[in-house]
Amino acid sequence: MSTESVVETTWRQLLERHSDARHGSPGAIDAAFAEPRLRQLFPFLSHGCLTFHRNTEFPWSNDLPFIACTTPYKVYATGYAALLGETESPQEAAALVIAHLPDNCGPAIEGPWPEPGRGPA
Template sequence: MNSNDSAPVGHGPLPARPDLPDLVAAHERGPYDAVEARWQQLVLTWQWHRERHELRAPGRPYPGIVPLLKAARAEPTLRQLYPFTSHHTLCFSSRTTYPWVLLAPAVDPLIDGRFRIRQPRSSTVIGYADSPEEAIALVTAHLPAGLGPAVGPVNSTG
């Protein structure tokens, strides 16, 4: 066992790493599969991080990224975009590969349990929400018209 995988004394073992979907294979199958695999991967990974945090730092708050991901994944318009996180911020791309195309607002889960919704690629705050569902409703209210499913990489040859 790796020393990084041991829990503090008296707290029992840390949860095992989750089995994640094969993102490379999903990308090879196309944008729809890449988006679906990425949603699965993010939820599983952040659940694992939260469980580890709860064992290592009981009583210390953990940002509400897991319920936020679940609420966003349940919203059909957002579910078709490619999700990614950066420093707990949930972002949505219209492309499944870098460089990301960010047209949807981003959501920051705050340590106090609320959520901050920001304009894409900006620090400009659109608003705050008290629940993940309210945050996602605010995101969808600020989506550009005609935003469709994420697409794969742009072919640079032609």
């Protein structure tokens, strides 16, 4: 029986490039995992982007900045609302995400994001 949380298991699979994990930028994954504030969030790879969520199941929180794993790395506000910056290194991209996280962000809750107006459990 595993004592890992869903967040820990997902990070481990991404770091190990597990066959069940989606492929993405190894540099961005490693840089994000190295940051304690990002490591407590749920990572999700989709369409070449490494996103972070406050919960582990759909529907996602979808309110945090994310990394587009391109060269240069691009960090966007949620929903591509604004380009927060471009960086040459994944470490700088992770730092830029952290700089734009809300103060009360994390750790991720297990399960779906609560209905609007209810907040996390």
